[in-house]
Amino acid sequence: MTPAARLSAAIEVIEAIDNQRVPAAKALKEWGTAHRFAGSGDRAAVSGLVYDMLRRQASSAWIMDDDTPRGRLFGMLRLERGMDTDAIASLCDGSRFAPGPLTDGERQALTSRSLLDAPAHVAGDYPEWLDPYLIEAFGDDRAAETAAMARRAPLDLRVNTLKAKREKVLGSLRHLGVTATPWSPFGLRIMLGADARNPGIQAEEEFVKGAVEVQDEGSQIAALLSGAKPGEQVIDLCAGAGGKTLTLAAMMQGRGRLIATDRDKRQLAPIHERLSRAGVHNAEVRTPKWEAEPLSDIRESADLVLIDAPCTGTGTWRRNPDAKWRMRPGALDIRLKDQAEALDRAVAFVKPGGRIAYVTCSVLPQENGEQILKFIDRHSDFRVIPPSQTASVLWDKTDDFLAAVYLSDEGLLMTPRRTGTDGFFVSVMRRQG
Template identity: 80%
Template sequence: MTPAARLSAAIELIGTINAQRVPAAKALKEWGTAHRYAGSGDRAAISGLVWDVLRRRASSAWIMDADTPRARVLGMLRLERGMDADAIAALCDGGRFAPEPLTEGERAALTSRSTRDAPAHIAGDYPEWLDGHLAQVFGDDRVAEATAMASRAPLDLRVNTLKAKREKLLSSLAHLGVQPTPWSPIGLRIELSADARSPGIHAEEDFIKGAIEVQDEGSQLAALLSAAKPGEQVIDLCAGAGGKTLALAAMMAGKGRLIATDHDKRQLAPIYERLSRAGVHNCDVRTPKGSNDTLLDIHASADLVLIDAPCTGTGTWRRNPDAKWRMRPGALEVRLKDQVAVLDRAAALVKPGGRIAYITCSVLPQENNEQIKSFVARHPEFAVVPPEQTVTVLWDKAEEFSKAALQSPEGWLMTPRRTGTDGFFVSVLRKQA
């Protein structure tokens, strides 16, 4: 397919997503099935165009002064891909499979309009109802922060220190262009261009042998900030597929007791194979059965309870830009209730002197700082560990990280703009001895 034909396909797909209100991933999959002549490179390029349009949906429509699939795609090329009117016109020449030529109005918009005077939620590409929430945490920087959350994320890998060292993997994975992550001492990063296909990590020998896992650097740092230690009793209360469980296991070096559970047993399905591949032998996976409590035998005896809390996922928008436009206020209210429940459950599991590591992949203050304040008010036996004390686990990066991440009395907030990671909030709370 020619670049122009790919552009036409992207316009068609945006129209389908809008008209049928289907998730973008589903629309892309169905398009690929119906157009088998399109090669893997074509599908990757078209997917990149579609995801970029969703990242810049509001601002692209603004600069084109029109909210149609074509306008969004053309505006995205200007804003996200940095193409000028002439370059865009070269793709839209009206030839076979190419979009129709630019109108005078479209060329004028591409040449003269910008987001300089656009409302914050349009310039930052997020739902208007979230503007007050983002202003609460970022103030006048919310457009810059949201714009960074709309950019394509790199592919980050975590080195499984139970099986390998980063220095060796930098060599064995050099063909993928891996580089050390800026903050995490156990991370590798692969930068991806707009049209790049994600490399087949799951087919790499290092992955098959359990030496690496796909995990955003922010998620790696969140696990590290929990400071799990060998010999401790650690509970991953919202383990899901096991990403942070695996990170905790490596930190514990196979020593101590690690328990992984989740309220939704379906989420736990992949964890068994992942633990086996990673060489983890000290993890007890507890699958919920009906209304029975899987942790009845844990009576205020855990050294650490890690909560990878259910949340709105606003910190992961750059990986799932489709989600931010489908998010509704009611979803936030549901998540806040879920977080209260899991925090209160964790409080009963921690021994005196033990700690809770509360983590969200959200940037919203209601899910982060305010949730921690409410928890401490309900459970005065807990106090927040000063963030400057938790960051010492990053060794030589601690001071630099402290300047980059957003620090509050309740914890750390990482964002794509500040730390180059997904958006993560981390708070560590200690129970009085």
């Protein structure tokens, strides 16, 4: 397909997303099925165009003064890909499969409009109803913070230190352009190009033999800050597919007891294969059966309970731009209830002197510090360990990291703008006694 034909295809997919209200991944899959002639490069390019547009949907419409799929796509080409009016016009030359030529209005908008007067929710590309929440989170910095959350994310990997050293994997994956991540001692990073082509990490020998996993650096740090140590009894209460469980296992170096569970057994399905590939031998997965508590035998004995809480996922918007626009106010209320429930559930398992590490991939204060304050109100025997102390696991990076994050009495918040990671909140609390 020509670059112009890929633009037409992207417009078609965006129309399907708008009109049929389907998720972007589904619309792209359906387009691929209906256009079997399109090769993998074409699919990656069309997908890159659609996702880049979704990340910048509001600002792209603003710059074009046009909310149509075509308008938003052209706005994105200007804002995200830095294309000028002539470059965009040359793709719309009226040739077969190309979008129709630029109108005078489109030319005018592309040449003269800017985001200077745009409100924060437009400049930062987020749903307007979230403005009060983001004011509470970031105040006047909200447009800058959310603009960073609307940039394309790199692909981050975690080297599994049970099986390999970062230096060695850096060498063997050099052909993918990997570099070390700035904070995590076991993180690697691959910058992704505009065509969003998947570097096929799952087919690499290092992945197949369990030496690397895909995991955002913020998620790696969140697990690190829990301070899990060899020999401890650690519970991963919201283990899901096991991203953090695998990090905890590596931190424990095969010593101690690691228990992974989740309220929803379906979420746990991939964890078994991942644990085995990673060479983890000290983990048990407790799959819930009916309504029974799968951890009923554990009474105030755990050194650490990690709660990787269900949340709105606002911290991962750069990876899920589609979810950003589909988020509804009711979703926040449901998550707040789930989070309080998971926190209260954890209490029964923690021994005196033990810790709860509470993690969200959200930037909203309601899900973060406010949730911690309410928990401590309900459970006065827990105290927050000062985040400056928690962050000391980052060794020589600690001071720079603490200067980068948002610090509060309740915990710390990483954001794409401050730490170059997804948005993650971490609070570690100790049970007195």
